[in-house]
Amino acid sequence: MTLYGYARVSTTDQDLSLQEAALRAAGCQVIRAEKKTGASREGRAELDILLQFLRPGDTLVITRIDRLARSLKDLQDIVYELTAKGVTLKATEQPVDTATAAGKAFFDMLGVFAEFETNLRRERQMEGIAAAKERGVYKGRRPKIDPAEVRRLHVQEGLSPTAIAKRLNIARSSVYRFLPTAVSAVCN
Template identity: 75%
Template sequence: MALYGYARVSTNDQDFTLQEQALRAAGCEVIRAEKASGTSRTDRTELQVLLDFLRRGDTLVVTRIDRLARSIKDLQDIVYTLKKQGVTLKATEQPIDTRSAAGKAFLDMLGVFAEFETNLRRERQLEGIAAAKARGVYRGRKPSIDPAEVQRLRSEERLGATEIARRLGIGRASVYRALANDGRSA
């Protein structure tokens, strides 16, 4: 019956030191931490390592439920997996303990609010982008591919799509798009 901690932040400029300190104070000796979005379980290798490692009677500890998942579906999937393994879920800053009915109910409510917050943030972002476009100040992200360079490598150096992609550090599909946009086929 060991306590295992999981800490997560969304971006590289964020720090999970406070989460790690809270998890150690809660009794976790092993803590897995990662910098990844909580909106999906994709690319969250540290979480997957924990889920694969936990055994019956263990407890997974997080500081807040939104550190574990920002989607109610992902949260429910994780909780289902933990329950199937006989693992308890606890949060240090919220009254969540999946061993009690009240803890489970509160967990579901917090999951709904975490997803709601994510959706609100996405809506505000889209509204801001639309307003900026209306003012003519939003141009989108700067292109990461130079179509002229793709064309030059194709026509002057007679390189194939794979070699162009390797040299420019882009995907082959991007090479094909750049070539197609110029009216040429690869």
Template identity: 75%
Template sequence: MSLYGYARVSTIDQDLTLQENALRAAGCDIVRSEKVSGTRRDGRNELELLLAFIRPGDTLVVTRIDRLARSIKDLQDIMCMLKERGATFKATEQPVDTKSAAGKAFLDMLGVFVEFETNLRRERQLEGIAAAKGRGVYKGRRPSIDPAEIRRLHEEEKIGATAIARRLGIGRASVYRALASNTRS
């Protein structure tokens, strides 16, 4: 019957200390933390490690549910996995504890708002990008591939796609696309 804490922030500039301290104060013997986006589960190795290690009677603890998941689907998937393993979930800053019916209901309600907040943030970001494009300020990411250099290496130095990809530090598919776009032009 152990308490396992999980702390997460989205960017490397953010600090995990407050979450980690709150989880230890809540009685967590083990606290795993990571700096990665919560919008998807892939790439969240510390969370996957905790979920693989958790046993019947254990509790996964976070400070707020948005630290665990940013979508209803991810949240429900994690909750199903915990239930299958006989474990429970608790949030220290919100009245969420899946040992009770009220805690489960509140978890579902908060999950809706977490996903809503994520969707609002995405909409605002897209609106900002559209406005910046309208003003001519936003040009997008700078190209990381120089098609002219790819063509030069291929035509003048007679280098194959694999060697070009290695030399430029790009994928072979990018080399093939650049060469194909040259033949279409």
């Protein structure tokens, strides 16, 4: 039985060292770590590598379940994959051990709370944005496309919408949005 550790923080400016130290203290021979959001499994290469590498009898060790995933569905999917492979999951800071009935039950309860916390954070963010909009402070994300540059490339350099899209690395439909209606109709 080999212990494999997984550490994760959400942003690049956060530190993984405390999690890695806890995983080493728990006896993990291999630790995979990454700085990615836990809201989704997409783009989490280190987790994917671990899930492919684990073998029957191995144990995946984490510090807390919110390091593994933030949604109940993702947590359940990961545990299902682990169980299907004969791999158990343990947490160093919580009484989670999927090899026991009590550990499984506690895991499910913590998963519900992790998703609840994520939903609360999202609600607070939306409330903050709405309040900022009311005060006229919130302007939203800065536009990535300069409409004047799109028009300049079309008029002065004579580029087609497809050529403009390629040069600016944007969708052709975005180019059409910034061209005069008469020009867009001719280009179609």
